[in-house]
Amino acid sequence: MLRLLALLALLAFGFAQEITVLTHSSFSLDKGLIARFERETGLRLRFLKGGDAGETLNRAILTKGAPIADVIYGFDNTFLSRALEADILLPYRSPEVRNLKATLLLDPTFRALPVDYGWVSLNYDRAYFKERPLPKVPQDLARPEYARLLVVQNPATSSPGLAFLMATVARFGEDGYLDFWAKLRDGGVRVAKGWSEAYYTHFTLYKGDRPLVVSYTTSPAAEVYYSEGKYQEPPTGNLFPELAFFQVEFVGILKGTKNLEGARKVVDWLLSKPVQENIPTEMWMYPARRDAGLPEVFRFAPEPLGSVRMDPKAMAQHRERWIEEWTKVVLQGQSPEAVRKGRR
Amino acid sequence: MARLAGLLVLLFLGLALFYPLGRILALGVGEGFARALANPYYWGRYLWSLEYGLLSALLTLSLALPLAFLFRRRFPLREAFLALSTLPFVLPTPVVALGFLALLGPRGFLGVDLYGTKALLLLAAVFYNLGLALRILLPVAVHLAEPMRAARVLGATPFRALLRVGLPLLLPALGSAGLLVFLYTFSAFGVPLLLGGPRYATLEVEVYTLLAYRLAFPEASALMLLEILTLGLAVLLYLRLRPYPLPPGGLGPGLSWAGTVGLAAFFLLFFAPLGALLLQAHPGALASAWASEDFTPLSLALGNSLRFTLLALLLAFPLGVAYAVAARGSRLMDLLGLFPLMVSPVAVGLGYLLAYPSLRGSLGLLLGAYALLAYPLLARALLPALKSLPPSLLWAARVLGATPLRAFLRVELPLVLPALTSGLALALAAILGEFGASLVLWRPEWTTLTLAIYERLGRPGEAPFREALALAFLLALLSALLFYLLDRGRGRWG
Numbered sequence: 001m002l003r004l005l006a007l008l009a010l011l012a013f014g015f016a017q018e019i020t021v022l023t024h025s026s027f028s029l030d031k032g033l034i035a036r037f038e039r040e041t042g043l044r045l046r047f048l049k050g051g052d053a054g055e056t057l058n059r060a061i062l063t064k065g066a067p068i069a070d071v072i073y074g075f076d077n078t079f080l081s082r083a084l085e086a087d088i089l090l091p092y093r094s095p096e097v098r099n100l101k102a103t104l105l106l107d108p109t110f111r112a113l114p115v116d117y118g119w120v121s122l123n124y125d126r127a128y129f130k131e132r133p134l135p136k137v138p139q140d141l142a143r144p145e146y147a148r149l150l151v152v153q154n155p156a157t158s159s160p161g162l163a164f165l166m167a168t169v170a171r172f173g174e175d176g177y178l179d180f181w182a183k184l185r186d187g188g189v190r191v192a193k194g195w196s197e198a199y200y201t202h203f204t205l206y207k208g209d210r211p212l213v214v215s216y217t218t219s220p221a222a223e224v225y226y227s228e229g230k231y232q233e234p235p236t237g238n239l240f241p242e243l244a245f246f247q248v249e250f251v252g253i254l255k256g257t258k259n260l261e262g263a264r265k266v267v268d269w270l271l272s273k274p275v276q277e278n279i280p281t282e283m284w285m286y287p288a289r290r291d292a293g294l295p296e297v298f299r300f301a302p303e304p305l306g307s308v309r310m311d312p313k314a315m316a317q318h319r320e321r322w323i324e325e326w327t328k329v330v331l332q333g334q335s336p337e338a339v340r341k342g343r344r
Numbered sequence: 345m346a347r348l349a350g351l352l353v354l355l356f357l358g359l360a361l362f363y364p365l366g367r368i369l370a371l372g373v374g375e376g377f378a379r380a381l382a383n384p385y386y387w388g389r390y391l392w393s394l395e396y397g398l399l400s401a402l403l404t405l406s407l408a409l410p411l412a413f414l415f416r417r418r419f420p421l422r423e424a425f426l427a428l429s430t431l432p433f434v435l436p437t438p439v440v441a442l443g444f445l446a447l448l449g450p451r452g453f454l455g456v457d458l459y460g461t462k463a464l465l466l467l468a469a470v471f472y473n474l475g476l477a478l479r480i481l482l483p484v485a486v487h488l489a490e491p492m493r494a495a496r497v498l499g500a501t502p503f504r505a506l507l508r509v510g511l512p513l514l515l516p517a518l519g520s521a522g523l524l525v526f527l528y529t530f531s532a533f534g535v536p537l538l539l540g541g542p543r544y545a546t547l548e549v550e551v552y553t554l555l556a557y558r559l560a561f562p563e564a565s566a567l568m569l570l571e572i573l574t575l576g577l578a579v580l581l582y583l584r585l586r587p588y589p590l591p592p593g594g595l596g597p598g599l600s601w602a603g604t605v606g607l608a609a610f611f612l613l614f615f616a617p618l619g620a621l622l623l624q625a626h627p628g629a630l631a632s633a634w635a636s637e638d639f640t641p642l643s644l645a646l647g648n649s650l651r652f653t654l655l656a657l658l659l660a661f662p663l664g665v666a667y668a669v670a671a672r673g674s675r676l677m678d679l680l681g682l683f684p685l686m687v688s689p690v691a692v693g694l695g696y697l698l699a700y701p702s703l704r705g706s707l708g709l710l711l712g713a714y715a716l717l718a719y720p721l722l723a724r725a726l727l728p729a730l731k732s733l734p735p736s737l738l739w740a741a742r743v744l745g746a747t748p749l750r751a752f753l754r755v756e757l758p759l760v761l762p763a764l765t766s767g768l769a770l771a772l773a774a775i776l777g778e779f780g781a782s783l784v785l786w787r788p789e790w791t792t793l794t795l796a797i798y799e800r801l802g803r804p805g806e807a808p809f810r811e812a813l814a815l816a817f818l819l820a821l822l823s824a825l826l827f828y829l830l831d832r833g834r835g836r837w838g
Binding site for chain 2: 046331
């Protein structure tokens with residue numbers, strides 16, 4: 001009987017020591033790093049992939065009060081305001097904060113801490129454009145001969161899609177962005193549900209029929225890295241830095257966690273140097289730490305000059321309206337004038 | 345006793361349906377509601393859902409009617425074909441969607457990519473509902489021979505006999521089959537979500553997108569209300585249809601050899617999506633899914649699916665029986681109890697999150713949703729059998745001294761047992777393949793087979809796709825097997 005009780009206690013103890021991290025589906029880290037963290041802390045890590053970054057955050061919001069995880073990682077600056085307003089995060093000023101790039105600390109309440117950053121950007125297939133001219137200015141994309149070559153993600157269901165939409169708002173303005181999208185629509189732009197569908201199904205590099213895709217500035221480097229020697233140079237390239245959108249990904253501790261200490265350890269660990277230096281080749285984002293070195297292959301991923309940085313307040317205020325207007329114009333085929341008239 | 349049963353059902357409906365839905369509606373009524381309905385985009389979604397439901401019903405009927413006339417004749421393996429035709433109806437939606445992707449998707453078997461087209465969605469709807477329509481039309485078709493012959497004897501031309509005698513007799517069955525197909529297709533979720541792309545999202549998919557990605561409650565609840573009203577209208581029409589009493593009839597003369605072969609060829613074609621699923625499934629994928637580290641391991645998902653199905657059936661069974669008993673004597677109860685078939689599972693799941701925040705972590709929430717969506721199916725199968733029992737049997741038992749409960753348990757129940765097991769089979773299949781509510785209420789430790797498939801489908805690469813195919817095949821096998829064990833092809837439902 002006593003042995004049974006001891007066993008039960010051990011089981012209960014074992015469960016209490018498990019830490020669940022809710023992440024977006026692109027999450028990935030070196031298994032050895034994870035194992036080492038588990039050995040050193042006695043915690044067991046469980047990663048839970050909740051879908052797209054926005055979808056993952058909404059899961060956390062919908063389960064507020066009985067959180068499905070202890071820590072959430074991967075919501076970005078386009079959704080930062082929603083995470084803060086929903087009040088699902090606990091403030092934690094990690095000792096690692098002083099090592100982070102100051103420009104990334106977008107939440108002064110320290111409920112959301114930056115883990116990495118990068119740029120959503122247009123990629124093109126080099127082989128396809130070897131003999132054909134590339135578009136010269138962003139406006140060229142709206143011309144039928146280029147619009148038919150482009151695949152984008154639905155901003156309502158995909159965070160790179162949303163980032164690209166916001167880049168067009170920043171580039172063409174509140175009045176012009178809908179005209180730009182209406183021309184893309186008429187020219188035959190394709191809309192995919194999420195990044196992986198756009199990249200792995202419709203992009204010509206993966207046997208699709210679209211040589212232009214909304215992806216990340218680091219994607220060309222990733223192609224070289226994963227090619228196992230097949231490529232010495234990236235098979236893809238970046239287009240139009242002025243349409244590249246600056247993205248920061250955050251981590252936060254979910255309110256209602258049963259293991260606050262453990263959750264804090266996980267946050268510290270994500271911001272520690274070994275993990276930060278692992279992030280570039282696992283998730284193809286730049287480390288948020290100032291002192292983290294970049295892998296060699298990142299020479300193919302230069303930071304885009306003149307990229308779009310949008311004020312988080314503006315994003316919070318207009319995000320829903322932009323998505324709605326985009327949907328009306330691109331998916332429903334309404335005219336930009338009618339949509340603008342509908343604004344109050 | 346009927347009153348007690350009615351009370352039980354009403355109590356459950358209040359807690360599990362009306363209160364949560366009320367919470368959503370309360371959020372949506374007001375400005376957001378007006379804004380959503382002023383948006384032509386949402387009306388576009390609505391019109392497409394209507395179009396999808398109507399087109400599917402027409403297509404299904406135009407295929408099911410000639411089939412019904414073929415099936416009223418004798419031919420080898422007739423019963424087996426009949427049982428097979430109903431199989432898709434109990435297949436979980438991700439299975440059917442994956443089958444069609446395996447056949448006609450971007451990486452499809454035939455090399456024709458119909459992903460994101462109307463044609464693919466309509467094909468899937470016909471695949472799903474053909475068996476259902478056939479089951480409803482067949483009994484009428486079988487009994488049509490005698491009255492038609494009478495008309496011919498009285499001097500009518502074959503055309504006139506069909507127009508004036510055959511068609512009017514068929515009409516109620518055509519109507520109810522068409523309405524049921526409309527009901528299921530109009531509110532479809534899994535198939536349009538997985539096969540439609542953004543262009544062909546139905547209202548139900550739009551509700552899910554609005555909630556899961558944008559947390560836009562007002563718009564979502566407006567669309568939900570629109571859906572309930574439309575489905576309610578369809579259900580009212582369905583309940584109004586009264587079949588004509590038909591004379592006794594029997595199976596017609598045997599089908600020719602060529603006819604039988606043709607029919608076999610048709611069914612081979614019909615089941616091509618499942619065949620493609622089988623051909624693309626690798627046993628290795630099943631093994632790699634068993635202890636997967638990237639996704640929910642198959643072992644956990646399978647255990648969850650079986651466990652939840654069993655528990656939810658334990659809940660749905662008494663509810664279904666109570667509802668059937670209560671609805672036998674009351675039209676109002678009949679209508680009220682049908683309500684769960686009209687509301688979207690997505691909305692139900694969401695309503696639970698809103699209405700019972702303190703229960704968010706408890707399994708009771710999920711089981712409640714499953715039971716709610718399953719019990720009407722069980723009761724629909726039971727109700728006709730209960731209604732057709734001669735009341736004199738019950739009176740005899742009562743006169744001989746049995747209490748009402750005892751009379752029910754010892755006299756009525758054994759007599760309706762075959763219908764009950766058929767209903768149970770249907771409820772079981774529905775729970776095993778449930779998608780919408782599970783997706784909304786999802787918690788990692790609750791991942792079922794259906795969700796494990798969806799989880800893998802959302803990831804890039806060949807390996808997850810293969811695992812999804814393998815899981816879909818397993819789920820199809822499981823549903824079909826359990827359904828067959830309980831129903832044995834009797835199919836006393838519909």
